[in-house]
Amino acid sequence: MNLHAIRAIYTFEMNRALRTLLQSVVSPILSTSLYFVVFGAAIGSRIETVEGVSYGAFIVPGLIMLSVLVQSVSAASFGIFAPKYSGAIYELLSAPASFIEVTAGYVLAAATRSLVIGLIILGTSFLFIDITILHPFWMIGFLMLTCLSFALFGFIIGIWARNFEQLQLVPMLIVTPLVFLGGSFYSITMLPPVWQTITLFNPVVYLVSGFRWAFFGAADVSVGWSVLAIAGFTLVCLAVIAWIFRTGYRLRK
């Protein structure tokens, strides 16, 4: 195992994140604060409670998920896309590092970055709303698994993308709508029955639901399903990456 390689890629990626600290940290804090002001204070004051918690508190897990999913995908996808685009990928391909080590370096860095952002948003929410986290260890566990699985997904997108447009396409057109429609800002029980059934095909529903359970003890779907959904999604991503590395898809000519 080439641990030096994993560390080198991880350090390189974390340095890149630190270089763009303003964009990485300040931007999610600002957007979350705006969400709290608009949804929590303005609109939330007209809504009594959802599943027994105030609306402002109810949206916290969804807001964290929204940022964490988008950040995991974009950090990991850009991480591997950048050397592909600049040509510096030659170094990764000619290094004595296996694809597992290369993936680990990029994915761990992207996951760390989004985990930190998730925790910062959680910290910010404490400034606006009183929240008690019922199952803190499950909350951290869900958060970490989500960061990792979506960083894996982002890594696949980064290898697949041939240009910047394709790189933006998936986060913009797939991830964000899935998060918004995945019960981030509402309980899916608020939807008409047909839409409740359709929503169950959205994997993000399971993430948000499980995460919200860790906070408030109430969930749209059972926690077991949520854990299975995240684990399943991670396994699918790992299988795709294994295939990419075996075939050299869009990496090795």
Next chain:
Amino acid sequence: MADIVSVRDVQKTYDSGFQALKTVSLDIREGEVLALLGPNGAGKTTLISLICGIARLTGGTITVGGHDVVTDYRATRRLIGLVPQELHLDPFEKVINAMRFTRGLFGFPQDDALIEKVLRRLALWEKRDSRIIELSGGMKRRVLIAKALAHSPRILFLDEPSAGVDVELRKDMWRIVDELKKDGVTIILTTHYIEEAEAIADRIAVIDKGEIKLIQEKAELMRQMGRKQMIIELQQPVDAVPDTLAPYGLELGEGGTLVYSYDTRGERTGITKLLSDISAAGLTLRDVQTHQSSLEDIFVDLVQGDAQ
């Protein structure tokens, strides 16, 4: 010298169907400087990419230091440093961090003393904290070399090291190659600058259309294939070669001169007899110059000869 790289019946066809290498076999000796000479699109970069593991083999085998590049890639790649043709660098990274990244990637713990030594050798030490985007093109190329040397490779590939660099930097690059050779590093450089191969290579391989046309010691190659020409300037320029000199195969040169081509390998060059026959033909010598054919002439002959 033992062989450090062995390329056996290697073929490469890209997914597009383009056959970049037909069947190539080549042995590279430890400690030598080998120049891979060939026109654009000849297959030079493909061959390097296959040895370094950037491209996949279609057929054949390659061993580096006795290890197979596919089945034992960790061992082979640790031995190799690669300086690519293009300036492939992260523009926002600091020079020293870029080097540390490469060293780690190649599986070595950080060694600040070695990094300082390499950066000093390449006159980059003062620029170690500069971001790559702030450097000139020549400096960026040095950074690429520094990165390739970050893990002290035994084999260094330089892909078109002089493409787009000024004369001063090119000479500097040759000096670095010479120093590395003295350290025992095997160097393989691709180039289409004949002058470069002529200046620094021990052996020369000519590659064209995916095939190795020739591989030979540079000096031997030039001796074997080198023609020498003698340009004879006369007091009274001539407009035709006199009949009595016909056996010498003289050609008419510029300004009414006579041009005599001869083989340097021959026991007798025929010069003495030619000069006395010129005198016997009633011509008076004004000046005599000789010209040794360069590697460029040899290369053009080989590639053109193949095309015909």
